[in-house]
Amino acid sequence: MDRFIEDKTTRVEVSLDGETKKLDFGELKTGGFIKQRQRDLFTVRLRCPGGRVPTDKLIEISKIAHKYSKKGVIHLSFRQSIEILYVDYKDFPELVKELEAIGWKVASCGPRVRVPTACGGCEYNPNGLTDTQALAKMVDEKFFGTPTHHKFKISFSGCPIDCARTREMDLGFQGVVEPEWEEPPCTGCTICAEACKEGAIESDPDTGKPIYYPDKCIYCGDCIRACPTGAWRAKRYGHLVRIGGKHGRWPMEAVEVALFVPDEKVPEVIEKTIEWYMANGMRGERIGKTLERVGVEKYLEFMKDVFGDNVLEAKEAACQQK
Amino acid sequence: MSAEVKPVDTLDLRGVLCPMNFVKTKLKLESMQKGEVLEVILDSGEPIQNVPKSIKEEGHKIIDVKKEEDHFRLLVEKGE
Known part of the structure; x- marks a missing residue:
């Protein structure tokens, strides 16, 4: 059989x-x-x-x-x-x-959009920045079973710890928050610099106030959560979009293509990405291979209107892909 | 900012690891009245990265922070 x-x-x-x-x-x-x-x-x-x-x-x-x-x-x-x-x-x-x-359904296998995976997300996990569970439900209702060239796995991680392993997914959404600092409530207590695990915040030796290095920031929001006075605040929440990852015999690491994509854009990102994959991919080929063969820049060109200002430079994306 | 605030008690949590340092803080705060202030001493590194976040998330207020060598002295006002 x-x-x-x-x-x-x-x-x-x-x-x-x-x-x-x-x-x-x-x-x-x-x-x-x-x-x-x-x-x-x-x-x-x-x-x-x-x-x-x-x-x-x-x-x-x-x-x-x-x-x-x-x-x-x-x-x-x-x-x-x-x-x-x-x-x-x-x-x-x-x-x-x-x-x-009892209102329960059977899952899928084969070349189609699979059941989405997700961490607990912001509903109950203190680290969570996005409502991963609500998004997983949306994907399941809207996209589950959509035929594709090969299996198509989507996952949602609520924060940069990335428990849902978005780097290994055909399409992954990882929660991010952009921090914003305001001088008045800051007391120069230096907790933010201590709380930042990435070295993106240093304390001014004289005032104790933060010096922020956005290049090092991975947008986890630890500074916002640790700040006792609310001087660090969330400017915007969204998703870091990763594409073309897979595990299996020959794992591939996903390419980062967009940053701070808001919740309401997620369905469109999925829809257009599948559209591009179906037009450019081949039967039996994962989207990561299609991106390698056709070029990430072609995908980004196609997604221009969807990603808008949230797009990460094609050059950046390409060199990360190696 | 709040130098005149008198803490009702002090918890010296130097050398106490996560998450026990938070648990001890939480238990202490539970025995206190709303608005009372607890002084907590925490090590640099993991304790100061984690405990203030958790204190805030439990609805308490950190009203003062002082860095002293390799540790921090916090004043925590009990919330609801």
Whole structure:
């Protein structure tokens, strides 16, 4: 049997509600049914955007997993989703029906936009600068399953610690904040210079007030959070956009293409990037390879209107790509 | 700025690692009344990078900071 059942177009006969029905693998369009080593057994990958699952749903998912996993186990996928292991393919229709009844969906595999991953984000993580969970939900609703030349992975990190590994994604969005300093409330306490881990802030030896080096700043916002008087404030929040990363046998590091892209531009960035990839890429080629072959500057030219002033220089982007 | 403010207590957290230094500060503040001031002494490096952020996020106010050699002396006013 094929590795991914979604690629099969044949029908098999299965018994459903006492009567024999045809199971059309083609109807299981989203994919997410992955062949196991064991004959007739599959892993069913559920859709958990951002790895977030309400507890009432988790209880229901547990019951379904317990019923259909021949070995009574689940696995947490590397993209934060629950996978029910050891499912007999003849049980697919019943399993899908039960999942639908609780309002849960199956994930995807193959050449399409995958379930987005995300860290906790600004909702509850003190480091978080962007609402990564809300954005992951948006991507899942708007772009999940969109056909592409190869797999297309999107992730959201809420801050420069980058737990969601945007450097390894086809398209990654990492939260950033631009700090702004105002003299009046500053007492010259020097905490900001201590709090900055990048050496982007030094204290004036006489006044203790900050000397800011934007070139060294990675826009984490530690200075803003540490400042006791509010002299350091957020000028603007947004995303550092990375493109063309991948892991696998031959990892590639993503190229940084835009800075301080606001939340409301994220859907357009994704849409236009996929449009460019579909027009310039080849079947079986990740977008990182397309960028290498066609040139990052061609992509940036195409994205000119979307990125606007937020674009990072093509030269900068290209030399980072090596 | 607040040289005349009298702290009700002092926590010398030199040599205490993260996050225990914050936990100790938090517990102390919880035993105090709103508006009372606690003096906290923190090492440079990780403690001064982290503890003031957490104090602020818990709703307290840092009203004075003094750097003394390799440590900092903070005055924290208890919030809600």
